[in-house]
Amino acid sequence: MMVIEETQVADELLPVEALTAQLRMGSGFDEADLQEPVLRAFLRAALAAIEARTGKALLIRSFLWTLHGWRDPEGAVLPLAPVQSVTELALIDRNGAAQVIAPERYRLEVDSIAPRLRPQGATLPSIPEGGAAELRFSAGFAASFDALPPDLAQAVLLLAAHYYEYRDETALSQGCMPFGVTSLIARYRPLRMGFTS
Template identity: 55%
Template sequence: MMLVEETTVPLAALPVTEFKAHLRLGSGFAEDSVQDAVLESFLRAAMAAIEARTGKILIEREFSWTLSRWRDVTGQVLPVAPVSAIASVVLIDRGEVETVLDSAVYRLVPDLQRPRISPVGTLLPQVPSGGSVRVGLLAGYGPEWSDLPADLAQAVLLLAAHYYEYRHDTGLSSGCMPFGVTSLLERYRTVRIFAGSL
């Protein structure tokens, strides 16, 4: 199983101005934008950490997900949430020949925790022996920062500020996350009670 981010978060969607206000950085100076690249990198790092912790994609972008077989042919849970569209499903045989499935044979079952791709009929199409299936999907709360739930947006700012404040401290290698951030993320974490299945 392999999840690949096909598009990245555009710079315009990052809340650099809000982050500066959160950090209480001075404004009105000629050098106001001198730290923008550094602030952008901390925002991206914080978003990546929160997405990894919660399985939720914050800013909308495209992904491709490749797997060698369906875990459940009556409906496959997708690896991230929320998912707003399934762009394509491609069966790939052992000779790397690709067959794009008609979108009439599958559908997206939206869910904020566990979205699924389900068959329109009884079962999802069979994955070729020795081959794979690639699912293209559009995931995220929306294309703009304002589309995020307020608590997730606050968690990003808090974690990015933590990274900013401790940017020279190499003793934080254990990957700690501040309590305020973890408490904001708790309700978004997926509880896995499915014996290892997705």
């Protein structure tokens, strides 16, 4: 299984001004142009870290999911949420030839935690032996940062500010997420069900 981000978050969607305010940075100085790329990089890193921890796409963009077998042919759980739409399902044979499946043969079951690709019939189309299924979909909470749920937007700003303030700290090489950030994203994290022995 592999998930590829086909479209990236555009620079103009990153809340550089909000992060500048969060950091209480001055404005109007010659260095402002030098800081913007640095702030954008930390915002991208914060978005990626929060998406990895929650299994959620924050800003809407397109993804490609490639898999070599259905875990459950009656419904495949997509690797990210919330999914806005499925744009294409294609079956690829072992020689690389693609067959696009008609959208009437499957549907998206919307769910904020575990969206599923469901068949319109009994099962999803069979993946060819030695081949793969490629599913293109768009996922994310909002098209703009301002439209994100406020707790997720605040978590991104806090984490980006943390990365900026500790950018020279090599003792944090194992990675850490401040308590305030983990508290804000806690309700978005996937639940782990099971028993320990």
